[in-house]
Amino acid sequence: MLTAATYSIAMRSYGTQSTVDTHNYSQLVLPLAGELSMDIAGRGAILDRTVAAYVEAGSRHDQVSDVANRALILDLQPRDLDARAADRLASRPYMSMTPEATNLIDYMGASLNKGRVLPHKLQLWVPLLVDALLGDEPQTPSRLASLLTAMESDLSKNWTVDIMAERVGVSASRLHAIFQESLGKSPRAWLMDLRLQQVCRLLTNTELSIAELAYRSGYADQSALTRAMRKATGLTPAAYRRQTRVRD
Template identity: 70%
Template sequence: MTAVSTSSIAIRSYGAHSTADCHRFAQIVLPLAGELSMDIAGRHSVIDRSIAAYVEAGSWHDQVSDVANRSLILDLFPSELDARLSDRLASRPFISMTPEAANLVAYMESVMNRGRLLPHRLKLWIPLLLDALLGEEPQLPSRLARLFAAVEADPSKEWTVEVMAERTGVSVSRLHAIFHESVGKSPRAWLTATRLNFVCHLLTVTDLPVAELAHRAGYSDQSALTRAMRKAMDLTPAAYRRQARAQA
């Protein structure tokens, strides 16, 4: 079976020697420090923190610099990039950074400097970045990513399916369809899994009482959290904490 290619991101630096290349995936070059002289399919510009570059899949490109430089390089495969967005980016490969895009780049730089980047965070970040670079109304993948980020940031909120649909800008029935297509779960099942992942993390790294964790994760009380964990994992919160610490 052929492996499925997925987006990836890295921090790279370039020197004064040509590194001309052509590959089957698109790239977004987001300078962090210094500047790069880039040529993309015959179009040339110098980019820095105020300008990003988009390299269409299959386009020859080159980047050189005589000064110290660092850039975030985002690789995007065609199956992960909406054709309409790809066409808009390819039509103007050198893009002025909006304040929103600059903030997202600064966030990702901070995450990567701290260590390993979890794949789900990159998946959430990409549609937000694309919307910010193009300066347009958020598209559905970005709206869904923002919902995911909002729930992860505040799982204690009363996240009913109706509230999640309103946050995403779709009907309840459409939200169910989107979730089944995107994550293979209903919105409620995804919410439960997200809350339990949050609880499991805190059980492992803190000594907070289970009742406090239940409150932080949006459960009515400790008993409700215990029932949810038993159903999903066949473990109580206390048993999970003991097991996680014994393995550590």
């Protein structure tokens, strides 16, 4: 279930000085470049683009490197992983990276560099990553996360409920139930919110015409976007753009 999570992610590099640590949350150490030597509760390994690490909450660990390196460090609170996944990760703290995991890590590293790692993006990304690291077939939460990621990356597509349900592999009625249980919204309401969020970002950060950003965000035309914006914010797209520019 995609409940509200408390993920925290950062990009870090390590040097020749040992950094011993322990904490009450778990971590995934996901190399992006170079390599580092890591010890977790007395078990050592070299991490590079082929090996990732899971540090169980409360485990003493340290890491050193004498070469240039970069890694994503993902902090996970106890409620962020189901018990089965947490147990499986703890049983093998060093994991071979699957191609799927490598692609996901590269994607999030690029997003972090661009300042685009928003909470909802982590909520979509983490279930997919855990499945990829464990070599599992995507479960329903991850399949839902995959759908949400696809919707976010192609909002101009005609995302009907039937198309969404087929993507997840469930019936339309079951998809409604999953969305309500996991996200507190219907599939259509989630999509409408996602489209409006993109419109607001584009209005604030680009000079695209309103007709163009309406098309990119999945609205039939500028009039449809104007009606949706006025209902949600009380402002037309042009007025919203003027207001955000004045604030800047």
